[in-house]
Amino acid sequence: MSNQRDREKRREERIAAENQAAGSDRRTRLLQLSAGGVFLAIIVVVVVIIVAGSGGDSGGSASNLVEKDHVEKLLKGLPQEGTTLGKKDAPVKLYEYGDLQCSACKYYSEEVLPKVIEEQVREGKASITFRNFIIIGPDSIPAGEAALAAGKQGKGWSYIETWYRNQGGENSGYVTPDFVESMAKYVGVPNVPKFMEEWESGKYKKQVERTLAQAEKFGFTGTPSFAIEGPKSNGLELLGTTEELAGPIEKAS
Secondary structure: OHHHHHHHHHHHHHHHHHHHHHOOOHHHHHOOOOHHHHHHHHHHHHHHHHHHOOHHHHOOOOOOOOOHHHHHHHHOOOOEEOOEEOOOOOOEEEEEEEOOOOHHHHHHHHHHHHHHHHHHHOOOOEEEEEEEOOOOOOOHHHHHHHHHHHHOOOOHHHHHHHHHOOOOOOOOOOOOHHHHHHHHHHHOOOOHHHHHHHHHHOOOHHHHHHHHHHHHHHOOOOOOEEEEEOOOOOOOEEEEOOOOOHHHHHHHO
16 A cells, blocks of 8 residues: 555656646636637537536546446457557548547547447548547646557557546546556556556656647647548648548548
8 A cells, every 4th residue: 555655646746747847727728719619619518518417527436447348349359559549551540639538528439439430440441549639637647648558558549438438527636546557457458567657657748748739739729629631631631629520531531
C-alpha cells in the first residue's frame, strides 16, 4: 500500500507541475467561438446530455470496470498499431481528435463510431487514428498518456474504447494510478509493469502536446473533431465535429 501511495503522490506532483506550466485552462480559451460555433456547441452538448445522461457519474471505478466483452467483439480481428485502428494500407485515413474525459467523445464512441468501424474499417476502406486533443482539464493529460502507452503494446483502441465505457465525471480525480493500471489489466495490455513505467515517466507528454497543437492549428473548437485524407480528397480535409462520417469516407475513397 505504501508503494502505491508513493506512486500516486509522485504522479500527482508531476501532473500539478505540468498544469501550472501550461498556464490558464485551454478549455476556456477554446470556448471563445463565433456565434455560429457557439450554436453548434450547444446542439452537441444537448445531444450528449439526452443520450448519455449521467453515465459519467457512475463510472471511474477501478474495481467495477465493464463492457470488455462488448469492446472485444467490436474490435475483433482488426489491426491495432499505436492509436490507429484498421489496415495500414486502407485508402482513407480518418483522424479523431478527442479527449478521454469528454462526454461527447463517449457518446461518439458508443453511438457513432461503431457503425464506421463495423463497415468502412472492417471492410478495409478506412482506418481511424485517435489523437489527443486535451481541453477538459488536468486529468486529460494522464488519460491521454495512458492511451498512448497502451497503443505501444498494440492495445490502443481497446484501451480507448473501454475507457469511454468506464468514464468518470470530468476532473473528478478518478484518473489515478490504480484506475489506469486496472484498465490496462482489464483490456489485456501484455506487459502491465512496462506500461505503468512508461505512463508514469512522462514519456508520452510531448506526443500529447503535439497533437493538441495540431488540433488548435486546424482551428478545431471542440471534441471530438475529425479530419480525413484519401485518394479523392483535397489533401487533408477538416470535418470538425460531425456525426456524418460514412459519407466523407466514401467521397474520399
